[in-house]
Amino acid sequence: MEKEMESIYNNVAISDCARCEKQKKCGKHMVIIVILVISIFVALSIAVGILFMHCFSMSDELTELKKNRTGQERILSEIETMKVALRNLSRSCPQGWFAMGSSCYYISENKMTWLEARYYCHELNSKLAIITSMNEMDSLFKLLKGYDGLWIGLHRDSNEINSWKWLDGAKMTFSYWGNKEPNNEKKNEECVEVLSGAWNDEACSERRTFMCKKTYSC
Template sequence: MEEIYANVESVKPLNSRSSAKPEGPRSSERFLQAAVLCLGLLSLFLLAGLIGLAVRYHNSVGGAAADLSSVKANLTERLQASDQQLSSVSEERDRLNASLTEKTKEVARLQSSNKTCPAGWRKFSCVCYLISTERASWERSRQNCRASGADLVIVDSYKEQEFITSMIKEQTWIGLNDIGQEGTWKWVDGTPLTQKYWGLPPDNGSGDPVWGEEDCASLVNGRETSKNWNDLSCTSPLQWICEKIIDVIAFQKFFCVSSLVFSLCSDLRRSGRRFLRAAVIGLGLLSVFLLAGLIGLAVCYHDSRFSCPTEERDRLNASLIEMKRFCPAGWRMFSSTCYHLSKATGSWEKGREECRDTGADLVVIDSAEEQTFLSNFTGGETTAWIGLTDKVEEKTWLWINGAPLSIQYWRSIQPDNGGGYKELGEEDCAHIITGGQNLKNWNDLSCKTSLQWICEKVLPSVA
């Protein structure tokens, strides 16, 4: 919840215009005392209502925690029942269980009034920030932030820009992208970009296919604070910064108002009728704030009782459905597709036959993201067949599904069909060299050469 600061300026009582028959001082004082008494009673009733609703809200949060615990137990049971089939996604299952545990702890923390950040987070103003120790794509970085109840950082002031710049030691993701429409940069909460700190205007990779579409923004360390943003391919693995607002119990929002009332009461002994008028105004303001707090807490109670458990169940059910789409043991998942690097070696034709025996085929690379994934498929340099050939017509390269070659990542001066050396034969099949930093890693080779191969198959959709 956001902190509310109530700044109450001194109120200058309006002098009543004298009437034809002015009332005596005792009559006026009695009226003011009665007004103070009535407003005081009203404030007490409102405060009692606020406390009652807060107690009920607390009990509701406890019920929500029990509901989430029930969902967690149900999910764990279902995961254990299919543990053998879901071995390849055990890491995702553990992340969901950890997320549920964190949600339960977060419900318990709503009772605490300490305005502090979780362990490992840094506080700036009323916001907590966390810089990751891992590296991931922009989308995966955002998922990690949201799993902890936060999101990628939104920079809306120069002071905040200075603060997060001081946190980084290498290039780091922020919550800014133009994925929706090229050139229209928006923050993760949907707000358009106003304050900009680009080093150079975003160039979307300058049209070079090596860099791909540069649709996500990052901070670059070592540059001037006001000019250290850069656009980059969203699949690049970087650190990231998460941001979330500190939780505060609703009663803290009225602390300063209560202090004002106590101060007014201490002055009552000295101010006489003048203070009685101020007391009427002060208690009136208190009544308004208490009524606003009562309404706000009622809305919060309604949302927590009816929205949060349902949304959490829906999210968990969606995650469980997604987890049913798993790759066989020894295969790796990217997007909605499974990939497998063979241990055996053989000709291009043998590699394709082996892939088709498993319900797959040699890999077809149709995006920069997939090329990046495959280029980092192995830790060391590995040469493997892919599903690209020009056996039908020389220099007309086609994928095994019949699609023509559109995006290409040939090495320098390749393909060269053996470079004119007859001993190399006709080089009509393509392979990839994984494990290196260069994305341009394709080469043509004789289809009879013995290499490993990469199989690819698309996961079936889950109803």
């Protein structure tokens, strides 16, 4: 009987020891799991913090880049404005010429035939004045004050007796004729002069002052 009781006691003791060992192992595993969870949480927190810092840094850099780009665009715009201003400053008419719009005008004091005046203007890298609009003609009155009988680059079309064209071959698109002009009074009035502020047909062999015209040179 005593042996049986001792055996039972020993079995219980062994069972208790086994349970204790198992509990110790479980406790160690729980500690390890808790440590791992904490470590993962800390690592994630650090990673999230780094990501936030990186995002803020990138946001600052992006803002700075936008500021720099805006500054660069402003500088480029200012440079372009300066280029335009310099180009305008570099445009000039030769001495003795008058500037108006994008053209230069020269009025000769010497009297020549229409053909001589044409060649004279050609030598000056220009043409007898080709007037392209009513506004231009109106503006030219300021230059033409004091001049009466002045050749311009308009002449009768040899192929059409009642048609007129400019030296560049363009047809006359507007007219500024004086009263009852053109009248071809001398029967050979093939060229045009500015007379008393209006156009007048005149014989090309007559000697008149004249006006040359060319575009700005840079």
